[in-house]
Amino acid sequence: RMDTLHRMLQVVEKVWATPLSALEAKGKEIPSGVLCRLLPNPDVNDPPQILPELARYQTLAQLSASILDTYIPRCRRLTQLHFGQIVSNPDAPQAFNENVGYNMTYNLVEPFKGNALHIHPAVEIFIALDGEWEIAWGAEGKQSTLLQPFDLVAVPANVRHSYKNVKPHTAHNIMTILPGKASITWAPAVVAEARAHGAQCTDDGVLIDFWSKSKLAATGGDEEDLSPRGSETDESASYHRPMTDEAMARNVRRYASGQPLVVQTPEGHLCIRWHTLRRGDAFDACGLPADVDLLVVVLEGDTEVKADGKLLGYATRLDAIRIPAHTSPRRVVLANLLPGACTLLVVESKMRGLMGKHCDQWEISDAVLPQSELKFDVPEGMVR
Numbered sequence: 071r072m073d074t075l076h077r078m079l080q081v082v083e084k085v086w087a088t089p090l091s092a093l094e095a096k097g098k099e100i101p102s103g104v105l106c107r108l109l110p111n112p113d114v115n116d117p118p119q120i121l122p123e124l125a126r127y128q129t130l131a132q133l134s135a136s137i138l139d140t141y142i143p144r145c146r147r148l149t150q151l152h153f154g155q156i157v158s159n160p161d162a163p164q165a166f167n168e169n170v171g172y173n174m175t176y177n178l179v180e181p182f183k184g185n186a187l188h189i190h191p192a193v194e195i196f197i198a199l200d201g202e203w204e205i206a207w208g209a210e211g212k213q214s215t216l217l218q219p220f221d222l223v224a225v226p227a228n229v230r231h232s233y234k235n236v237k238p239h240t241a242h243n244i245m246t247i248l249p250g251k252a253s254i255t256w257a258p259a260v261v262a263e264a265r266a267h268g269a270q271c272t273d274d275g276v277l278i279d280f281w282s283k284s285k286l287a288a289t290g291g292d293e294e295d296l297s298p299r300g301s302e303t304d305e306s307a308s309y310h311r312p313m314t315d316e317a318m319a320r321n322v323r324r325y326a327s328g329q330p331l332v333v334q335t336p337e338g339h340l341c342i343r344w345h346t347l348r349r350g351d352a353f354d355a356c357g358l359p360a361d362v363d364l365l366v367v368v369l370e371g372d373t374e375v376k377a378d379g380k381l382l383g384y385a386t387r388l389d390a391i392r393i394p395a396h397t398s399p400r401r402v403v404l405a406n407l408l409p410g411a412c413t414l415l416v417v418e419s420k421m422r423g424l425m426g427k428h429c430d431q432w433e434i435s436d437a438v439l440p441q442s443e444l445k446f447d448v449p450e451g452m453v454r
Contacts, residue, residue, distance in 0.1 A: 171421030184234030201242025337423035371412030
């Protein structure tokens with residue numbers, strides 16, 4: 071069945087996609103891992119179109135040593151960047167052609183490894199793409215919850231946290247979403263420990279190796295100014311917000327429950343839900359408002375992608391389909407033609423107003439609420 075699907079995909083790509091060699095010949099930049107814009111090339115006289123995009127998991131660049139803590143042996147992993155920036159690495163290439171107000175990555179992690187304790191000035195969302203994941207939090211990461219495949223959790227701003235792949239024998243993927251500006255504060259001693267393993271970074275943990283000369287100049291410094299000088303700006307031991315187990319449990323969404331997760335800010339909202347397609351079922355994106363960005367991740371199975379009835383291509387496990395706001399055409403349909411189930415993770419967002427800003431006001435709920443009903447209070451169990 072997969073052989074047949076791949077042969078069909080090759081035919082579709084030949085008909086619909088611009089060959090990469092043709093783009094290279096014209097001197098156009100090819101975003102790493104993006105197979106194609108998912109529509110035929112428009113005629114030169116056609117008006118400009120905003121087109122869907124497909125990022126293929128199998129071809130998207132896997133970045134090692136792309137985040138400060140990956141220099142620490144217990145934290146080594148591979149990262150794929152779809153949107154925005156990787157914290158502590160401002161120059162990593164993203165898969166999609168524009169930002170939509172949040173940063174999104176996949177992280178491939180070996181058994182019993184994960185990331186180091188840290189905080190963000192924004193909510194961070196974790197989705198278990200496969201495997202089992204321990205999400206730890208607290209001053210020393212002693213509190214924890216376990217995510218099964220497709221489960222997700224929203225960790226509030228300024229709560230110190232980390233993740234770990236606790237499934238033996240196999241590396242697994244976890245997806246992260248960080249609204250607003252990508253920034254991070256590492257727990258005490260993380261910067262010093264990474265430097266001890268060879269990391270070249272600023273005192274707040276930004277990797278120098280990935281900084282371009284122009285960005286160094288923009289900071290008013292040079293490579294010598296940013297050379298290792300100890301860890302005096304590591305996070306102090308007291309800088310974090312405690313959170314009770316009960317409060318964190320309210321931010322966990324289990325795949326089996328089907329309960330969506332909504333994060334709202336004064337600038338907009340982000341809604342994450344699952345959609346399962348049985349054979350013959352379809353997911354139609356045309357019902358969304360025109361100013362909403364849509365991201366669809368294939369969690370399992372395979373799906374056919376059509377726009378206005380035209381076959382665009384096929385997506386398989388961990389491929390991501392971006393349907394931008396004001397897409398032309400808006401009628402994009404994903405259908406399952408095979409016997410097995412196809413499970414989709416659907417991320418609906420209206421957060422472009424957060425680009426380059428910190429998301430320091432937020433509300434976590436099950437549904438999008440009118441702004442007039444939102445108080446953006448610190449939830450019960452949180453300490454200011």
